[in-house]
Amino acid sequence: MKSKKTSWILAVLVATISLGLLVSCAQTQKQTRAGTISEEELGLRQETLYNESSTVPVHGETTKKEPGESTRFERSFENSPPLIAHDISGMLPLDEDNICMGCHMPEEAIFSGATPIPASHLIDILGKREYLKGALDGSRFNCLQCHVVQTKLTPAVENIFKGEFRDERGRYRSNLLNTLNEGVESE
Numbered sequence: 372m373k374s375k376k377t378s379w380i381l382a383v384l385v386a387t388i389s390l391g392l393l394v395s396c397a398q399t400q401k402q403t404r405a406g407t408i409s410e411e412e413l414g415l416r417q418e419t420l421y422n423e424s425s426t427v428p429v430h431g432e433t434t435k436k437e438p439g440e441s442t443r444f445e446r447s448f449e450n451s452p453p454l455i456a457h458d459i460s461g462m463l464p465l466d467e468d469n470i471c472m473g474c475h476m477p478e479e480a481i482f483s484g485a486t487p488i489p490a491s492h493l494i495d496i497l498g499k500r501e502y503l504k505g506a507l508d509g510s511r512f513n514c515l516q517c518h519v520v521q522t523k524l525t526p527a528v529e530n531i532f533k534g535e536f537r538d539e540r541g542r543y544r545s546n547l548l549n550t551l552n553e554g555v556e557s558e
């Protein structure tokens with residue numbers, strides 16, 4: 372009689388504990404699921420990280436205005452490389468015939484109305500900083516390495532950066548060569 376009662380109590384106890392465990396397990400599982408981010412949700416592109424085959428780069432709309440018809444953009448910050456204001460389709464690739472130089476080299480810019488290539492591009496900037504007698508430094512040959520066409524698209528993240536200009540003229544012209552050594556002490 373005594374043992375029957377004990378086993379009843381035991382059974383009820385075990386059942387209560389198991390039920391409690393089950394409930395808490397379910398709760399933890401629910402919490403984990405709610406707090407988990409799937410691989411597709413990771414990052415801004417919202418696609419799987421394991422397969423690139425369906426990933427399409429963002430293609431925005433670029434200007435169709437020809438050189439001479441476009442409007443120059445304000446510089447992003449002092450001495451930043453200016454954005455290309457005009458259409459460049461049909462000008463690429465840049466090989467021996469660098470078509471950009473045909474309008475932008477200082478001696479050509481007088482006729483084309485283009486902003487002349489600045490003094491910083493006409494010295495061996497990575498070497499002795501010597502003037503190259505009017506020639507373009509090799510490190511500046513691939514203009515598109517630094518200058519890009521302004522593209523209209525919806526940015527994934529809003530850009531709230533605001534460039535500052537010590538001189539108002541810097542909004543449309545650069546003067547890097549004059550300011551390059553600012554703050555550098557030499558003996």
Ligand code: HEC
Binds near residue numbers: 440442
């Ligand atoms: C037919 C002449 C011509 C050619 C070729 C040309 N440009 Fe231009 N570029 C201009 C003119 C003119 C402007 C000034 C804006 C306008 O009038 O359209 C300009 C503006 C620019 C600007 C903006 C300058 C500023 O002060 O904001 C950049 C950068 C630029 N071009 C880069 C290039 C690059 C890089 C190439 C080659 C892929 C190129 N250009 C080819 C004539 C030309």
Ligand code: HEC
Binds near residue numbers: 487492511513546
């Ligand atoms: C390694 C990067 C780099 C390359 C390559 C390069 N530029 Fe620049 N460019 C700059 C930067 C940075 C500035 C602004 C600071 C300065 O004056 O150097 C600039 C400024 C300019 C300006 C504005 C000048 C002014 O007075 O406001 C023009 C025009 C220009 N570049 C044209 C070109 C052309 C055309 C090519 C190719 C033949 C080219 N750049 C290659 C980085 C580059």
